Amino acid sequence: MPHGEVSTSVGQIGLSTFGWFWGPGKGTWTMAERRVRRKYTPSEKMQIVLEGMRGDQAVADVCRKHGINPTLYYTWKDKVIAAAEEVFKNGNTKPDAELEQLRQEHQRMKDALTEVVTENLELKKTRWGLGTTHRR
Numbered sequence: 001m002p003h004g005e006v007s008t009s010v011g012q013i014g015l016s017t018f019g020w021f022w023g024p025g026k027g028t029w030t031m032a033e034r035r036v037r038r039k040y041t042p043s044e045k046m047q048i049v050l051e052g053m054r055g056d057q058a059v060a061d062v063c064r065k066h067g068i069n070p071t072l073y074y075t076w077k078d079k080v081i082a083a084a085e086e087v088f089k090n091g092n093t094k095p096d097a098e099l100e101q102l103r104q105e106h107q108r109m110k111d112a113l114t115e116v117v118t119e120n121l122e123l124k125k126t127r128w129g130l131g132t133t134h135r136r
Helices: 042-054 059-066 070-090 094-128
Strands: 005-007 012-016 019-023
Touching: 042 059, 042 070, 059 070
Parallel strands: none
Antiparallel strands: 005 012, 012 019
């Protein structure tokens, strides 16, 4: 048996050029042949978390079915719950729209008041004349 390999009843374990390999008998799996890491879309993550939260299956079974580690599942679940708290914390966006409408109305009223005061001053000036101290 070559140096760096250990024979077992199931297969052989050893150190290759690329790292550790494991395999039954002569056919071995190298690191290059390992399973490729899968990237899940946000909607897939949400579906997996909801499937686990539904309760009709054990979380371990859901994780096994989708090929993920239970730790990853619980990380995703924590993120979903945190996001849900934010949704309910902010409440309805309608009051923000109402507040903006009130601000616009307030600004229109201030502009109208400024215009009326300016007109009033102009009328006083023209009625009494410029530079005169005459009062009625």
